Amino acid sequence: MSKKVTIYIDEKPYQAEEGQSVLQLALANKLDIPHLCYHEDLKIEANCRLCLVEHENKIVTSCNLKASEGMKISTKNKELVEMRQENLKLLLASHSKNCPKCKKNLPCPAFGLMQKYGVTSDEYQRKMLDLAIHKMVGAAELDPNLCVRCGRCVNSCADIGINFLKLEGTSSDNHLTYNENPKVDCIYCGQCTVHCPVNAIREISHLEQVEAALADPDKILIAQMAPSVRASIGEEFGQEAGLNLEKKMFTALRQLGFEKIFDVNMGADITTVVEAKELGDRLRKKFAGEKTVLPMFTSCCPGWVKFLEFYYPDFIDHLTTARSPHIHSGGAYKTWWAEKTGTDPSKIIMVSIMPCTSKKYESEMEKLTFDFQGHKLKPVDYVLTTREMAALLKKNKIDLPNLSDSEADREGTYSGAGAIYGASGGVMESALRSAAYLLTGKELPKIDLEEVRGMKGIKRATIKIGDKEVKVAVVATARNARTVLEEIKHKKADYDYIEFMACPGGCIGGGGQPLTGTFAIIKKRIAGLYSIDAKKTVRRAHENKIVQEFFNYLADKPSLASQILYTSYSAKNKFE
Amino acid sequence: MQQEELLIKLEQAGIVGRGGAAFPAHLKWKRIKDLSNPKKYVVCNASEGEIGVQKDFYILQNFSEEVFKGMMLAMDFLETKEGYFYINRNYYEQLKSKIDPLVELFKQKSYIINVFIEEPSYIGGETGALLNAIEGKKVQPRFESPSPSVLGIFGCPVLLHNVETLYDVARVATDKFEKTRFSTILGGNKNGVYRVNADEKVAEVLRKTNNYPDFDFFVQVGGGASGEIFTKEQAETATIGGCGSIEIYPSTTTDYDFLSKIFNFYEKESCGKCTPCRDGSWQLKKLLDGLDKKSEIPWLEIKPIIKVMEKGSFCGLGKSIVPPVRSYAKNILGIEV
16 A cells, blocks of 8 residues: 655645655646646656646646655646746647637637636747648548647557657757658557647548538438447546446437437447357367467457558468458448338448547548449448547537437347447457357356456456367557567467457547546446446347348348458558 | 775865756765665766857867766776766767777776767757767656666666866866866957866956956856856956856847847757747747847747746756846846846
């Protein structure tokens, strides 16, 4: 147990853990100290100089000031307030003018600080650098002229294990840019965007396209929401992390004008069945002593897949050929649902609401298109991040927490297995629930696989399926992926099945999630997902009646099935 | 000589850091000596990034053996054999023929002195930035704590001294120290580096070196960027602080000329890490860029910026813009900024 110390902030006593910073303590007690470069999961930089406090007659930053017994801190004197305000004016010079988001009047943390501290961002002019916006393919973009050089994106990119972003140059030329090393590339995970306090790194927006489609009477709009979004979007509306708002989201999506409300969770059930079957096949071969490629890797995270295709292309054969959940359901709705309802599939606009930026990149992949009823179709047309969806709701004055509940349309029905896809370990657990049945004809004795749950970056377990042992691992972040891939490369491990995700905690900690995210918040969101699963009567993907109906439809259409269920991979170059 | 004896001599001679901070050397030595780390480093700082200051160059040109001896004494005191000689590229190129043979000579005595060549910059001489540079990291300052004496480079304590301090150490050890220091003089008739009494008054130094101007003037003492401004009258009682330099300006120097020099220097030399220094210095430069040479100086706009640089900058670089600007305003113009 760590020692407690008493410190005085503005003459009031507070209990702090020894070693805790004054800023952490203040935030934990809801005291107001402005800050931009501080993020509780990242390295302390103390660059922005906003979190100034007074200690022993000196003005110091509170982010790196450790609490010690009897310490006296002032946060309110006039000089401090002036200093913070002046700093903010300098830091955000010309911010509103340059921010495409602000032109849409969408709030960001910088905007909040400006309002709170009476800064307009027009007090000073910013030095404009002759630097172009860099696009990380279809996923995200960085605008060096909006950046406040706080270093959060750079440090989060390093923590993920990529080191694509960097701050370069001295004095006012110090700017955000990317690593030119040909062996280093972005994997589109978007962790930079979820750590940027000023929208200098942001998702590539699909909002305008979605709004245009919603206004187009000739289009049929279908919304499908990823597992994670329902447990996090409430944070954008001041709700507790992990609170499941799916039923209110279904109502909200209808209010926005979507005609059909389906669910990526249903797609996750499709993925589970396809993937479990492939795993079953590979394991069966292994048990029979035949040649097969193991361990099998999951492929539902496009960031992870890009990581493998760029950094470890020799491992491509290990990836499951199953497509990812929203691509599966998108394909299903544009074929099976369209046909059974007599809907023109070329008029359908599939919009996925995802906790992710790499799903935008995935949605644009040519290789995922398919031919149906004489049309060449994309499984998903647009991807909105959780943040974009919240912005769209706010813009339409839809007060999400206070909406009445409603259900998704019938074809959005999902099992508990689909719900946990959002958490690291969820894909593995779902697949094993179904693979066990496919291999043995019996269900696993215990449905909850606790050993693959939780925030740990690498989880290892051995699961008994019948009389056989299956060795599995669950890996989150590229840094940990590298560790495990090196183990395999050097034959230090003999896994059968590995789940990989680019982001900490899995999709629930994804790059498209609300900026409120921290490891502590992500844990709460994860708890939300597992409680959805626990309450479901159908908890195995293969028992989902909708999924069964979809597979029955495909049973006599092998060509269509191969087009909309499977994919392939190839080595990738930088910026590809 | 006994180690304890040297420590007492350093204390009695009043040896202080000559990089500008004037911290008593013996305290630093003792603190590091008392640490149980198996490995410690001695580092000599020959970055000398202040405008116009050349005393470290002068010392290396004329007394490099003593500087290396000072390093050796410090290494012996800490019972270590490894050190870094951190020198800016311009200096190294001119002094290579003196430094390289000394490194070789000490190598034969089994002292490893690594020459680290720095790309010349103001920040490069800042303690944290210097240590980061040696470790191959970004040349930016570090937090004050832990002190380099505890955690300097590669996880080990570092005894870091300026060139002149190490020279003083060698002089003390051989009982030749005479409470003098080196002063760079600029803007006079006989510019150069002079050995002067450590507590000499500025005007006296100018007279003794035949640099006292025959025109009206003011001086900047302790660095051509960060040094304080004194009038001709104040120079009679002011002592030479900081890194010991004296720069003479004729009274005809315009506010614009003086402030441009300072603002341009800070704008160029900020490392870019923290808001007040990076953005503040650029805004200051821009304020003057928009003026013609005879316009009023916009003090009302300058004031909040230099204040936030003073109170809010991450390291000493940003803070050090305040003494020259504030003392210039006060002593020359009679205004409080």
